Amino acid sequence: MTDFFVLPGTRVPLGDSGGLGTSPIPGRTAPYSNPELDDGGVVQVVDAEWARRAGVARELAAELQGAxxxxxxxxxxxxxxxxxxxxxxxxxxxxAFVSSYSATVREYIEALQSLATRCDNAENALSSTDSNSARDLQI
Known part of the structure; x- marks a missing residue:
């Protein structure tokens, strides 16, 4: 699934690609232009969000390790x-209860560490794709 990020405080409604309708079409995942907000339907993907998400996951994993x-x-x-x-x-x-609960906490720690790695990978892939696309456009 693709996440669409827009600048904070703006709204990008979902709807038909021609911008003719004002209500969302079920299942549509791409935003369309909203003249009222003058956003031009531009989708902004914030690279730093992936790094922030990875940092939050690592921070939570560290807190759980302490606990x-x-x-x-x-x-x-x-x-x-x-x-x-x-x-x-x-x-x-x-x-026995503490041992069982501790094993569950350990699983959450591993899941958070894995999430952090996946977020790092997503950031790297996005950055690499962006650089490659920019290089292709400059040629």
Missing amino acids: QIRLDMAALKNHYGSGVREGDEFYQKAK
Whole structure:
């Protein structure tokens, strides 16, 4: 799916390619010109957005890693009565829960790191395609 970015504060309605209609056509993904806004139907893709998205994903992954470390520390010691059957049983259940939850957090961290890499790749691909297209136009 293609994302269309426009300058903040502007609206680019979706509709027929001739600009004759004013209501969106279901399934249409390309904006058309809006004379009221004098935008000419220009779609602006902001290269820096991909870098920003990658940075946000890395930042969230780092925050989750910090939380995961603290979470793992919670299961290191039996705080519920070592040597007492009920305390030991509760500790084993709590430890199993923390271990399971920690594995889930680890999956989210990996997903965020993967997202950051994909955003970097998208930025690089967009920049490369843009440069290649510009070079082709200059020849």
